[in-house]
Amino acid sequence: MNEFxxxxxxxxxxxxxxxxxxxxxxxxxxxxxxxxxxxxQNKLVNPPKRWDLGGxxxxxxxxxxxxxxxxxxxxxxxxxxxxxxxxxxxxxxxxGCPVLKWGAVVEVRMAxxxx
Amino acid sequence: xxxxxxxxxxxxxxxxxxxxxFLSATESWSLKGLPENPTGWLYTVAKNKTRNYxxxxxxxxxxxxxxxxxxxxxxxxxxxxxxxxxIADSQLAMIFTVCNPCISSESQIALALNLLCGFxxxxxxxxxxxxxxxxxxxxxxxKEKLKESQIKIQQPTLSEINDRLETxxxxxxxxFSEGYYSxxxxxxxxxxLCAEAMRLTQLLVENxxxxxPAVNALFAxxxxxxxRFEARTNEQGEIILYQDQDETLWNQDxxxxxxxxxxxxxxxxxxxxxxxxxxxxxWHTHKExxxxxxxxxxxxxxxxxxxxxxxxAALNRTFALAKTNGKxxxxxxxxxxxxxDNYFYYSLLGNLYTNLDNxxxxxxxxxxxxxxxxxxxxxxxxxTISSLIDS
Numbered sequence: 001m002n003e004f005x006x007x008x009x010x011x012x013x014x015x016x017x018x019x020x021x022x023x024x025x026x027x028x029x030x031x032x033x034x035x036x037x038x039x040x041q042n043k044l045v046n047p048p049k050r051w052d053l054g055g056x057x058x059x060x061x062x063x064x065x066x067x068x069x070x071x072x073x074x075x076x077x078x079x080x081x082x083x084x085x086x087x088x089x090x091x092x093x094x095x096g097c098p099v100l101k102w103g104a105v106v107e108v109r110m111a112x113x114x115x
Numbered sequence: 116x117x118x119x120x121x122x123x124x125x126x127x128x129x130x131x132x133x134x135x136x137f138l139s140a141t142e143s144w145s146l147k148g149l150p151e152n153p154t155g156w157l158y159t160v161a162k163n164k165t166r167n168y169x170x171x172x173x174x175x176x177x178x179x180x181x182x183x184x185x186x187x188x189x190x191x192x193x194x195x196x197x198x199x200x201x202i203a204d205s206q207l208a209m210i211f212t213v214c215n216p217c218i219s220s221e222s223q224i225a226l227a228l229n230l231l232c233g234f235x236x237x238x239x240x241x242x243x244x245x246x247x248x249x250x251x252x253x254x255x256x257x258k259e260k261l262k263e264s265q266i267k268i269q270q271p272t273l274s275e276i277n278d279r280l281e282t283x284x285x286x287x288x289x290x291f292s293e294g295y296y297s298x299x300x301x302x303x304x305x306x307x308l309c310a311e312a313m314r315l316t317q318l319l320v321e322n323x324x325x326x327x328p329a330v331n332a333l334f335a336x337x338x339x340x341x342x343r344f345e346a347r348t349n350e351q352g353e354i355i356l357y358q359d360q361d362e363t364l365w366n367q368d369x370x371x372x373x374x375x376x377x378x379x380x381x382x383x384x385x386x387x388x389x390x391x392x393x394x395x396x397x398w399h400t401h402k403e404x405x406x407x408x409x410x411x412x413x414x415x416x417x418x419x420x421x422x423x424x425x426x427x428a429a430l431n432r433t434f435a436l437a438k439t440n441g442k443x444x445x446x447x448x449x450x451x452x453x454x455x456d457n458y459f460y461y462s463l464l465g466n467l468y469t470n471l472d473n474x475x476x477x478x479x480x481x482x483x484x485x486x487x488x489x490x491x492x493x494x495x496x497x498x499t500i501s502s503l504i505d506s
Contacts, residue, residue, distance in 0.1 A: 029410075033440065036417030040429035041451050047421045 001083045003045055003111040004090040008097060010077035010104045012053055030098035038082055038093060045081035074105060136161040204270060206231060207318050207325065211271040214283045217264050222257035223286045224293065229254050232311040242293055242308055276325055284333050284389070287316050291337050295344070306344065313337050320376065331380035332389035338373030339396035342366040354495050362402045370400045391419040395431075409438035426454050430463050442467050458486035462496065469503065477503055 038044045055075065057065045067075075077099070084090035087110065094106045139160055144150070213227045228234040228242070240250045271279065294308025316334045319325040346364035349355055377393050394415045398408050416432035429452050437445030446467050454460035461483035468476035480500050487493045 029414075032414055032417045033436070036413070036420055036432060037448055037451070039417070039420035039424060040432050040448070041453075042424040042429070044421060044424070 001085055002090075002113070004082050004084055004087075005107075005109040005111065006080050006082060006090075006094050006097070007076055007107040007109070008078040008099050008104050009074040009107060010099065011074050012077065013073050027098065027102070034096050034098055035080070037096065038080075043083045043093065045083055048078060048080040051076065051078065077104060132161060132164050135164055139164075203318055203322070205268075206315070207322055208268050208270050210283055210287075210315060210318070211275060211279055212261065212266055212268045214279055214286050215261065215264070215266055216279070216282060217266070218257045218260050220282075220286065220289065222253050222260075223282075224290055225250055225253045226257045227286060227290060227315070228308075228311070231315060232307075234307075234311075242305075271325075273324065280325065280327065280330070283319070284316075284329060287312050287319075288333060288336075288389075290315075291340070295340055309337070309341055309344065313341065320379075326379075328380045328383045328385060329387035329389050331376045332387055332393045335373045335375075335377035335380060336389055336393035336396050338369045338376065339393065339400055342369035342373065342400060348491075352491065354491050356495070357399070360402075365400065365402075373397065373400070386418075386422070388419060388423050391415050391422065395419070404438070406439070409435055413439050426452075426457060427459065430454065430457070430459050434463060434466070437467055442471055446471075456486070458483045458488075458492065461486065462499075465499070473503060473506070 035044065035048055055067055057067065059065070082090065082093060084093060087108065090108050090110070094108050097104070097106050100106060136157055140153075140157060144153075209231055210227070213230060214223050218226070225239055225243075228239050229236070234242075236247050236250050236254065239254075240247045243250065291309055291312035294305045294310075294312065313334070316330070316337060319330045320334045342365050343360065345366070346360040346362065347355055373393070374397065377390075377397060380390055380393065395412055398412050398415075401408055413432065413435040416428060416435055419428050420432060430449075433445050433449045433452065436448055446464070449460075449464055449467060452460065461479045465476045465479035465483060468479060470476075477500065480496060480503065484493065484496045484500070487496055
């Protein structure tokens with residue numbers, strides 16, 4: 001088993017960035033069910049955390065910019081650590097992320113094995 | 116009580132006095148009949164015997180009385196404090212002693228049953244479906260270990276409570292589960308185990324230093340589970356599934372009590388697995404299938420698994436998923452679990468395939484049958500299989 005980082009990138013600048021309470025309600029359940037399903041397979045390394053929408057970006061010359069946007073408008077909306085045997089399996093799990101339906105991009109990265 | 120007074124080094128003397136007291140009781144009560152206050156009688160006789168023992172035993176007085184928790188001056192009569200509070204305190208101190216991390220969890224349970232609940236070695240062996248020899252060794256090794264490590268039986272300090280409470284709760288929950296889910300057919304004994312686990316947990320709930328949210332949550336959980344005890348098996352000791360249980364047999368007092376303690380548990384910011392399990396058990400005290408009920412149960416299982424993985428919770432979550440998101444999705448999720456050495460896994464799949472594809476359901480149930488261990492589980496599966504064939 002390897003550890004994989006699942007990074008959910010979202011466009012935090014669009015008007016959808018602050019969903020209505022109804023939208024929140026409707027999106028929480030699929031998300032909780034997705035995470036619950038990963039945990040039920042004993043493949044969740046760390047519980048997901050919520051991240052604020054403030055953020056700071058630091059650049060080469062030490063300039064610090066407010067906001068979590070590195071280059072393009074999408075930025076990290078969520079992070080989680082899972083266990084999977086290879087990329088195929090990790091990608092299969094990541095495909096279940098319900099935020100994809102609302103336009104998010106999900107990035108999967110394998111942790112380098114410790115020497 | 117006596118262990119508390121004597122210290123763990125003299126556990127045998129304490130036990131001797133107690134069994135001697137019961138012997139006297141049997142002799143006296145069979146001749147004169149039951150005294151008005153049997154408990155009081157036992158305590159008074161034990162007290163007298165202790166006094167005599169301490170007087171008689173000069174070695175004890177000279178060498179060891181310095182260890183006594185009650186700093187009674189030498190030669191003076193020792194006075195046993197038999198107030199309810201002191202009895203509760205001494206039992207509390209014993210729970211924390213028995214749950215010392217220096218002994219294994221299975222020994223902790225055996226020792227708790229033996230010292231705190233007064234179960235005999237044979238009874239404990241029956242509860243664990245093992246031999247008297249094994250339990251005898253387990254209990255004695257644990258006692259030796261406590262003596263060797265010179266553990267003092269005393270009121271736990273605040274830091275000890277924080278460090279050890281989790282172990283204590285695990286032990287009490289294991290003790291309860293041993294009674295509730297035990298494969299042993301000895302029904303009265305099973306109920307005793309549950310009752311003792313609840314009595315000891317209640318001690319923690321009633322003591323303000325140990326009445327933490329997790330403790331209240333565990334007690335609530337036990338109340339909810341215990342409320343269905345009578346409905347879970349029939350007169351032949353066969354298991355009755357939840358949906359077939361006669362809810363008039365559910366104990367409403369225990370349900371109310373559980374609700375009260377679950378509310379008590381809802382303070383602070385720390386969420387324990389007991390909170391989540393108690394929440395799930397709470398929803399199970401509502402027999403009617405409502406979308407709200409199963410949605411809550413599913414989300415509680417999601418949380419529970421995120422906090423701590425367990426195969427049983429994973430399987431139960433999938434059942435809740437079938438109730439909220441439909442059987443097709445639940446089957447897809449269940450098959451991802453790959454718990455192929457677990458008979459609950461196959462009986463869950465059997466259940467999910469029933470009425471969708473009865474042939475597949477049958478195959479799953481038959482796989483479950485090859486993995487089932489207890490006769491009660493096998494009987495239940497055979498019944499399900501034959502009703503599936505008839506349908």
